[in-house]
Amino acid sequence: MTNKPTIAILGGTGHEGTGLALRWASNGYDVIIGSRQKEKALKVTGELNEILGKDLIRGMENGSAAREADINVLTVVSTAHEAAVTGLKDDLQGKILVDATARIQFPNPKPPDPPSAARLAQNTLGEAVRVVAAFQNIPASALKDLDKDLDSDVLVCADQREDADQVMELIRGAGMNAYYVGNLDIAITIEGLTAVLVYLNKYNDIKHASIKIIGS
Amino acid sequence: MTNKPTIAILGGTGHEGTGLALRWASNGYDVIIGSRQKEKALKVTGELNEILGKDLIRGMENGSAAREADINVLTVVSTAHEAAVTGLKDDLQGKILVDATARIQFPNPKPPDPPSAARLAQNTLGEAVRVVAAFQNIPASALKDLDKDLDSDVLVCADQREDADQVMELIRGAGMNAYYVGNLDIAITIEGLTAVLVYLNKYNDIKHASIKIIGS
Numbered sequence: 001m002t003n004k005p006t007i008a009i010l011g012g013t014g015h016e017g018t019g020l021a022l023r024w025a026s027n028g029y030d031v032i033i034g035s036r037q038k039e040k041a042l043k044v045t046g047e048l049n050e051i052l053g054k055d056l057i058r059g060m061e062n063g064s065a066a067r068e069a070d071i072n073v074l075t076v077v078s079t080a081h082e083a084a085v086t087g088l089k090d091d092l093q094g095k096i097l098v099d100a101t102a103r104i105q106f107p108n109p110k111p112p113d114p115p116s117a118a119r120l121a122q123n124t125l126g127e128a129v130r131v132v133a134a135f136q137n138i139p140a141s142a143l144k145d146l147d148k149d150l151d152s153d154v155l156v157c158a159d160q161r162e163d164a165d166q167v168m169e170l171i172r173g174a175g176m177n178a179y180y181v182g183n184l185d186i187a188i189t190i191e192g193l194t195a196v197l198v199y200l201n202k203y204n205d206i207k208h209a210s211i212k213i214i215g216s
Numbered sequence: 217m218t219n220k221p222t223i224a225i226l227g228g229t230g231h232e233g234t235g236l237a238l239r240w241a242s243n244g245y246d247v248i249i250g251s252r253q254k255e256k257a258l259k260v261t262g263e264l265n266e267i268l269g270k271d272l273i274r275g276m277e278n279g280s281a282a283r284e285a286d287i288n289v290l291t292v293v294s295t296a297h298e299a300a301v302t303g304l305k306d307d308l309q310g311k312i313l314v315d316a317t318a319r320i321q322f323p324n325p326k327p328p329d330p331p332s333a334a335r336l337a338q339n340t341l342g343e344a345v346r347v348v349a350a351f352q353n354i355p356a357s358a359l360k361d362l363d364k365d366l367d368s369d370v371l372v373c374a375d376q377r378e379d380a381d382q383v384m385e386l387i388r389g390a391g392m393n394a395y396y397v398g399n400l401d402i403a404i405t406i407e408g409l410t411a412v413l414v415y416l417n418k419y420n421d422i423k424h425a426s427i428k429i430i431g432s
Binding site: 206 | 396397405406427
């Protein structure tokens, strides 16, 4: 038995989703990987549980995963963002949806134009879903290497501070620092940062660039 | 005698401009503080030279400063950006202009809409002026404390990489790391980051927040 929330990672079979799943599962959270195809979710879940050495992560179709979870995290590719949000609207009512989407193109990304992906999701889902933006800038490679501590900081946006606080607790539970930086409109800059990180890697002698907050 | 370029800091009497002036002057650069009023430039310059213990920094009216310098840095308040760029167009021809402007309002800043301030400056000044965006995120307080090493990293945008390289050498000469992150359109995200830093300070237990790039 645990007081920790059940986390579903929707569209969670990619690098970012599986990386987050591994971090949370290895820190004692109940984790579900969601996919449009249940078979794909089960296949990926099997691989992750093998890494963990225990059957900790469950696999489900996205809608079932969303309904089963306390908190949902959306890690679809950016081109699938709109369809995923629209398709999961009913399943997400009354819940928190953490949107990790950065709508950037490769190989030469431009900062996306406002509104932010998270604001678009909030507009589509309605006010009974509490959207929180996070994880847009976290390199998947770092998440998947469980032997390494995570140095990247997570910038969190939400219209309601208390929703952000719940998600920030989960982020700390995955081993990262989290900072609240304002409402969902601010997330446009965090999305753009993902493009900046692409160029940091491309033009400078650095791999898997990410940001750390410093101050006094 | 020196091979280092002469740097003019236009609209340089504020916290950011004077902070940069102190860093460069104390590292052997020839620095001019420009202001709309020559008297103000001279007054501020006198104060800075007192801190330095030597008459290292000169004060001039903005236009004279721009013409005298090899590289110009614009540190006006954001509301004065358009008028300053337009007014200095003739004086800046053939030179590099480093634009440090982040067009954000207080106390509740929103990320500015594209185009970036630096792109607007480039459009106004024409192609014979090479605009480089930098320093939008550097806390002035850190710059002015000469006893402290600077941990904040500077993200640099320019349409031509070689212009960025010249400016990055100056940034390193002021004691900071510099990273090239792409063309002037990318700078909209760096401007938005200044708003994010305001909220980092406001909502989290942190002062003078800034960012550091990490990677492997």
